[in-house]
Amino acid sequence: MPPTCTPTLPVILTPSADSSTPQRHSNPDDGSPVTDGRGSLDRVTVGIGLRPGTTSDRIVRAVEEVVGDYRIACLATLDTRAAEPEVRAAAAILGVALLGFTAEELSAVEVAHSSPRTESAVGTPSVAEAAALLAGNGESACGRTIVDGIVVAVVYADPI
Numbered sequence: 001m002p003p004t005c006t007p008t009l010p011v012i013l014t015p016s017a018d019s020s021t022p023q024r025h026s027n028p029d030d031g032s033p034v035t036d037g038r039g040s041l042d043r044v045t046v047g048i049g050l051r052p053g054t055t056s057d058r059i060v061r062a063v064e065e066v067v068g069d070y071r072i073a074c075l076a077t078l079d080t081r082a083a084e085p086e087v088r089a090a091a092a093i094l095g096v097a098l099l100g101f102t103a104e105e106l107s108a109v110e111v112a113h114s115s116p117r118t119e120s121a122v123g124t125p126s127v128a129e130a131a132a133l134l135a136g137n138g139e140s141a142c143g144r145t146i147v148d149g150i151v152v153a154v155v156y157a158d159p160i
Contacts, residue, residue, distance in 0.1 A: 044155060046066075047133070051085070056089035076131035082099065101145060141154040
C-alpha cells in the first residue's frame with residue numbers, strides 16, 4: 001500500500017460562530033481527510049527534495065502517493081530545482097504553482113528533520129520540509145516521507 005498523507009492531529013468538523021475561521025476537515029474515526037467528492041476540503045503546500053534530473057513522472061507519482069485526497073495549492077523546492085524542466089513539468093501536470101526558495105531562505109527555517117548530506121550538496125540541511133513550511137502556514141499535515149528517492153513534505157496552505 002503506498003504511503004498517504006493523513007493529518008497529524010485529527011480534528012472533528014464543528015460549526016463555528018465565526019464563519020471566517022477555517023477549520024480542518026478530518027474524519028474523527030481515523031484522522032483521514034474528509035472529502036467533498038472532488039478531494040479534500042483542506043489545501044496543502046507540498047515541498048519536494050530530489051536529485052537533479054528526476055523525471056516529472058516520478059515526481060508526480062511521489063507527490064500523489066503522499067498527498068492522497070488533499071488539494072495541492074503549490075509545489076515548493078530549492079530555487080535551482082524549480083528551474084529544472086522536469087520539476088516545472090511536474091507542477092504543470094499537477095496544475096499547481098511552483099515556488100523556488102534559495103538555500104539561504106530554506107536554511108533559516110526550523111525543521112524536524114535535517115541532513116548534513118543535503119546541506120553539503122545544496123547548502124541547506126532541509127529542502128522539502130523547509131520549502132513546504134515557507135510556502136504553507138507552518139502546520140504540518142503529515143510527516144516527511146520518502147517515495148522512490150524523492151522527499152515529500154506536506155503543510156497546510158490555509159491559515160488556521
